[in-house]
Amino acid sequence: MRSLVLILGLLTLGAAQSPTDSFVCPMDPDIRSSKPARCSRCGMKLVPGIPDPVEYPVRISTRPRVIKPGQTVELAFEIQDPKTGKRTGRLEIVHEKLFHLFLISEDLRYFAHEHPEPGKDGIFRFPTVFPKPGLYRVLCDFYPSGGTPQVAVKTLITAGYQPPEVLEPAKLTADLSPKTSENLTVELTTEPAEPIAGLKTLLFFRLTPSEGLEPYLGAWGHLLAASGDLVDVIHTHPFIADGGPQVQFNVIFPREAIYRVWVQFQREGKVNTVAFNIPVKRLR
Secondary structure, eight states: OOOOOOOOSSOOTTSOOOTTOOEEOSSOTTOEESSSOBOTTTOOBOBSSOOOOOOOOEEEEEESSSOOTTSEEEEEEEEBOTTTOOBOOOBOOBTTBSEEEEEEETTSOOEEEEOOEEOTTSOEEEEEEOOSSSEEEEEEEEOBTTSOOEEEEEEEEOTTOOOOSSOOOOOOOOBOOOEEOSSOEEEEEEESSSOBTTSEEEEEEEEESOTTEEOBTTBSOEEEEEETTSOOEEEEOOSBOOSSSEEEEEEEOOSSEEEEEEEEEEETTEEEEEEEEEEEBOOO
């Protein structure tokens, strides 16, 4: 299985760094400073250097153990310290929350962005309802204190699901048409017009009406992209946004595929979630 692709803003760890720029944003490593400060893009506190990436294992349990579609199930997430194997609940707040949870159905028709809360035992819990039988991808996005930002990907299967002999990717067709949600219409253009795998793609979202736009969870927008086979997953936030009608995200799609891209914007207290299908070609 290919490794998970995690893009948090514009990732430029290989860029030249001045010896005086000793403070770095863990979420947007291209934002640096010679003194303590906060990231101009995501608002996080800059840290004196980023440690080497180490994976923090996540154990998921459910109550009841058998997940029945249409019925409430409690998801429990136990984050383990990679050095000791013991439970850890010491997380940094990222975009106003300790834990960001994404749930995606196998056919990519169901999408949820939620926020489990920690109990006194350090386990994060969240009640939810899976709408129909199937396989669901569970993405756990968190930032352990003293570690690096994490996206742990798990799979849950509901009762009544009959897995095929060969798991086929979701059948997606290109769809960049304007979308309307709660109280907002979102239009998308890309640069280049035909995105190329492995190269940076600029995604320009035009929001109408633009009056009343508000930050949502500390950002002017949130984006999650997934390949049709749910192997490659990208979670990122705007590269350029100022509360106006245009929001720019920068994304590097890892391979040739059609990607389902969900974006979320808030206007007048309502969160608008819309989705586009973006075809990505292989570099010829």
